[in-house]
Amino acid sequence: MTQNEPCIDYFYSLKNVSFCAFHPRDHRYLGFITKHPTLQRFACHVFRGQDSTRPVAEAVG
Numbered sequence: 737m738t739q740n741e742p743c744i745d746y747f748y749s750l751k752n753v754s755f756c757a758f759h760p761r762d763h764r765y766l767g768f769i770t771k772h773p774t775l776q777r778f779a780c781h782v783f784r785g786q787d788s789t790r791p792v793a794e795a796v797g
Contacts, residue, residue: 749773756796763788768796 748770759765766789767782783789 750796753796754778756793758789758793763790765789766793768793 748768752771752773754769754771756766756768759767764785764787765782766785767780770779770781772778785792
């Protein structure tokens, strides 16, 4: 990321994360599912890290 690129941060409460895992063949990929706190809506988030995301997925549970 360069200084000219916008940085957007979002925060999710762990109680709203229903699933979190790393890709079995490429550990740089991380995905998790969140539930909206009041509505019956879910969202899937997928990211690619520079290094393995396995420690992050294992820390979230």
